[in-house]
Amino acid sequence: MKKLGEIYSSRIESALEEFYDRYSHLPSLYSPTQYILSLGGKRIRPALVLMAAESFGGSIDKAIDAALAIEVFHNFTLVHDDIMDHASMRRGRETVHKRWDENTAILSGDVMMIQAYELFEHYDKKTFKAVIKVFNSVARYVCEGQQMDMDFEKESDVTMARYLRMIELKTAVLLGGALAIGAIVADASAKDVDNLYDFGRYVGIAFQLRDDYLDTYGDASTFGKRIGGDIVEGKKTFLHIYTKDHCENIAEFDKAYAIEDEEERIERVRELFTAKGADVAICAEIERFTSKALKCVERMPFSGDIKERYRQLAMALGGRTK
Amino acid sequence: MKKLGEIYSSRIESALEEFYDRYSHLPSLYSPTQYILSLGGKRIRPALVLMAAESFGGSIDKAIDAALAIEVFHNFTLVHDDIMDHASMRRGRETVHKRWDENTAILSGDVMMIQAYELFEHYDKKTFKAVIKVFNSVARYVCEGQQMDMDFEKESDVTMARYLRMIELKTAVLLGGALAIGAIVADASAKDVDNLYDFGRYVGIAFQLRDDYLDTYGDASTFGKRIGGDIVEGKKTFLHIYTKDHCENIAEFDKAYAIEDEEERIERVRELFTAKGADVAICAEIERFTSKALKCVERMPFSGDIKERYRQLAMALGGRTK
Numbered sequence: 080m081k082k083l084g085e086i087y088s089s090r091i092e093s094a095l096e097e098f099y100d101r102y103s104h105l106p107s108l109y110s111p112t113q114y115i116l117s118l119g120g121k122r123i124r125p126a127l128v129l130m131a132a133e134s135f136g137g138s139i140d141k142a143i144d145a146a147l148a149i150e151v152f153h154n155f156t157l158v159h160d161d162i163m164d165h166a167s168m169r170r171g172r173e174t175v176h177k178r179w180d181e182n183t184a185i186l187s188g189d190v191m192m193i194q195a196y197e198l199f200e201h202y203d204k205k206t207f208k209a210v211i212k213v214f215n216s217v218a219r220y221v222c223e224g225q226q227m228d229m230d231f232e233k234e235s236d237v238t239m240a241r242y243l244r245m246i247e248l249k250t251a252v253l254l255g256g257a258l259a260i261g262a263i264v265a266d267a268s269a270k271d272v273d274n275l276y277d278f279g280r281y282v283g284i285a286f287q288l289r290d291d292y293l294d295t296y297g298d299a300s301t302f303g304k305r306i307g308g309d310i311v312e313g314k315k316t317f318l319h320i321y322t323k324d325h326c327e328n329i330a331e332f333d334k335a336y337a338i339e340d341e342e343e344r345i346e347r348v349r350e351l352f353t354a355k356g357a358d359v360a361i362c363a364e365i366e367r368f369t370s371k372a373l374k375c376v377e378r379m380p381f382s383g384d385i386k387e388r389y390r391q392l393a394m395a396l397g398g399r400t401k
Numbered sequence: 402m403k404k405l406g407e408i409y410s411s412r413i414e415s416a417l418e419e420f421y422d423r424y425s426h427l428p429s430l431y432s433p434t435q436y437i438l439s440l441g442g443k444r445i446r447p448a449l450v451l452m453a454a455e456s457f458g459g460s461i462d463k464a465i466d467a468a469l470a471i472e473v474f475h476n477f478t479l480v481h482d483d484i485m486d487h488a489s490m491r492r493g494r495e496t497v498h499k500r501w502d503e504n505t506a507i508l509s510g511d512v513m514m515i516q517a518y519e520l521f522e523h524y525d526k527k528t529f530k531a532v533i534k535v536f537n538s539v540a541r542y543v544c545e546g547q548q549m550d551m552d553f554e555k556e557s558d559v560t561m562a563r564y565l566r567m568i569e570l571k572t573a574v575l576l577g578g579a580l581a582i583g584a585i586v587a588d589a590s591a592k593d594v595d596n597l598y599d600f601g602r603y604v605g606i607a608f609q610l611r612d613d614y615l616d617t618y619g620d621a622s623t624f625g626k627r628i629g630g631d632i633v634e635g636k637k638t639f640l641h642i643y644t645k646d647h648c649e650n651i652a653e654f655d656k657a658y659a660i661e662d663e664e665e666r667i668e669r670v671r672e673l674f675t676a677k678g679a680d681v682a683i684c685a686e687i688e689r690f691t692s693k694a695l696k697c698v699e700r701m702p703f704s705g706d707i708k709e710r711y712r713q714l715a716m717a718l719g720g721r722t723k
Contacts, residue, residue: 108548159511163504182485182551185507189481190544192514197537204530208522211533215519222512226430229504 083392087126087139091150094143098151102194111175111187112194115154118170123396125150127254128261130392131275134385137265145210145264148198149257152214155191156221158184163229192218202264209263213276217256224249237315239324243284251283271380278375278389285368285397291316292361295349307345310336317364321357369397405714409448409461413472416465420473424516433497433509434516437476440492445718447472449576450583452714453597456707459587467532467586470520471579474536477513478543480506485551514540524586531585535598539578546571559637561646565606573605593702600697600711607690607719613638614683617671629667632658639686643679691719 095116102109125146132142160166161174162184168174176184199210227245231237259276267275293302294309295318309316313336326332335351338344352358372393376386417438424431447468454464482488483496484506490496498506521532549567553559581598589597615624616631617640631638635658648654657673660666674680694715698708 105545105548107552108545159507162507185481185484186544186548186551189511189514190541192511193537193540193544196518196533197541200530200534200537204526207533208526208529211518211529212522215515215522218515219512219519222508222515223427223430226427226508229508230429 083123083126083130083395087129087146088122090129090139090143091122091125091146094147095150098147098198107183108187108190111158111179111183112151112154112191114178115158115169115175115187116151118172120170122150124153124253124257127257127279128264130388131258131261131267132265133261134379134381134388135262135265135267135271137261142261142264144198144201145260146257148195148214149253149260151191151198152195152218153253155188155195156225158188158191160225162188163225206264206266210260213256213259213263213272217252220248220252224252231315234315237320239317239320242315242317242320246287247280247284250287251280254283254286255279274375274378278372278379278393281368281372281375282393282396285365285372285393288317288361288365288368289397291318292358292365295345295352296358307341307349310345310348311341317361318352318357321360322352322355325355325357326351365397369393372397405445405448405452405717409451409468410444412451412461412465413444413447413468416469417472420469420520429505430509430512433480433501433505434473434476434513436500437480437491437497437509438473440494442492444472446475446575446579449579449601450586452710453580453583453589454587455583456701456703456710457584457587457589457593459583464583464586466520466523467582468579470517470536471575471582473513473520474517474540475575477510477517478547480510480513482547484510485547528586528588532582535578535581535585535594539574542570542574546574553637556637559642561639561642564637564639564642568609569602569606572609573602576605576608577601596697596700600694600701600715603690603694603697604715604718607687607694607715610639610683610687610690611719613640614680614687617667617674618680629663629671632667632670633663639683640674640679643682644674644677647677647679648673687719691715694719 099109099113099116102112128146128149129139129142132145133139157169158175161169162176162181166174167177172178174184175187179187195214196211199207199214202210224245224247227241228249231242231245255276255278258279259272262272262275291309294304294316295307297306299306305311309319313319323329323332332351335347336344338347373390376389376393379386379389381389421431421435421438424434450468450471451461451464454467455461479491480497483491484498484503488496489499494500496506497509501509517536518533521529521536524532546567546569549563550571553564553567577598577600580601581594584594584597613631616626616638617629619628621628627633631641635641645651645654654673657669658666660669695712698711698715701708701711703711
């Protein structure tokens with residue numbers, strides 16, 4: 080994945096610099112938008128827009144505004160999600176609502192959503208309507224996914240089907256939407272746009288499941304977050320739901336989560352996950368969604384070289400758990 | 402103004418009912434959106450969309466989605482503004498963040514903005530792009546106006562020019578935008594669209610200034626809010642800024658605002674406003690913006706009857722202070 084980011088990163092960063100310059104007239108509103116966007120990140124989503132556009136023979140110049148729109152929207156969700164999660168740090172820096180305050184974070188987030196829509200204004204009216212329709216549905220899905228995620232915190236029985244739907248909405252559709260929008264900008268057919276959307280969606284689900292897996296079974300030195308964080312928070316992830324579904328004795332499950340010492344609790348819950356086969360099951364699920372994505376690649380109307388890039392993307396984002 | 406609301410209200414309410422039905426699949430997210438929209442209000446903004454469309458020979462059927470989009474957007478701003486203002490009541494009922502919680506209010510507000518954009522999807526691509534461009538700029542202005550309003554709370558020297566710009570952005574442009582969007586939907590020329598936008602903007606400024614006037618000089622039995630509320634909050638309104646600008650001795654001004662007893666403070670500050678001529682000045686300013694609006698009416702390409710409706714609208718919303 081790093082490779083994808085690298086290919087387009089200089090173009091994305093320079094376009095962002097130009098974007099910041101357009102909003103210098105009210106720093107109290109726009110400084111936080113520049114701040115969050117400047118924290119970096121892997122720029123996967125805008126790179127997907129550019130990659131899709133290029134695959135269909137479109138130019139980066141033409142696709143760059145759509146790429147920024149997706150990145151600005153993604154960062155809007157980070158600003159508002161960080162408020163909702165009471166998160167104080169993001170990418171090693173203070174979150175917007177910590178550095179400024181909640182009101183600023185709410186309003187700057189709001190204006191970022193509008194900025195995202197404004198970025199599409201350069202497209203001709205046919206392209207404009209087509210991309211905004213995809214963008215609208217994806218943006219709404221992301222909100223629905225976030226709401227489901229918050230709902231799950233209060234619910235005791237989250238089914239696997241609803242969990243998979245939640246990660247699809249919250250995370251995966253934006254990857255699909257980024258690819259679809261890049262394809263639309265390059266005048267791809269509706270069938271090809273849909274196929275790219277599905278590819279991104281499947282890869283996104285696999286990506287999120289892999290994140291779940293690594294949160295419990297990963298290597299602290301490469302994962303970047305504390306191993307076992309989901310267990311400590313009692314998050315209803317795939318591993319959690321699968322294990323609970325396969326416990327004959329639910330008291331055993333509750334007991335493991337009730338252990339006071341955090342490290343001991345992580346250890347004990349992880350053992351229980353493994354004993355119930357949740358680790359094997361999640362890897363199979365990741366493989367399943369990665370296979371679906373690879374089947375989409377077969378249907379893409381590209382040369383072997385370009386198809387290979389999509390295959391590598393699927394493997395890099397979701398494919399491997401080791 | 403009440404008359405305008407009455408003319409279109411049954412159509413607006415029934416369209417809202419249909420709108421609610423489209424979002425029944427995730428009540429935790431969409432119930433708050435229905436709740437805030439159901440609190441009522443005068444529906445001035447959607448009525449303006451319909452009035453403008455009708456004036457240009459467009460049908461209400463065609464304009465109704467655009468009207469709802471404006472109302473949904475307006476209600477999104479209420480949900481987020483109420484969080485920022487720590488307001489617990491709205492239209493005699495609990496605000497969304499009080500009835501649910503802040504996270505719900507943030508996310509439901511976010512999704513309402515997206516719903517507003519989705520409501521435009523029924524328009525053909527030419528109309529779609531034209532209305533979204535107006536909507537984007539108006540939506541961004543509203544955020545900028547809200548930010549300026551929050552900034553003013555922390556600033557000691559707010560100039561009159563910036564105050565007028567703030568109320569223009571926060572309140573007036575959405576009235577102008579509603580009329581402009583209604584006109585676009587009915588295929589009005591760019592010149593006529595701009596003229597309607599300006600009419601709405603001038604009326605909106607006059608309307609907000611009149612609200613400032615009535616907050617201090619109004620009749621409690623008809624105003625609907627506590628008289629003197631702005632004074633108690635120390636709000637930098639037209640009256641406040643004008644009086645401060647015309648005080649030879651600023652200590653006199655500060656002293657009036659420092660009076661402990663609220664009723665006495667209101668009384669004393671009001672006397673000071675009047676002594677410095679702020680009441681006369683604000684009425685002159687209201688007249689000035691109402692005159693500008695009436696000049697726009699002269700330029701409208703309508704029959705005398707229709708022009709008369711716009712004149713009445715200008716007088717009802719901004720024209721009179723008694």
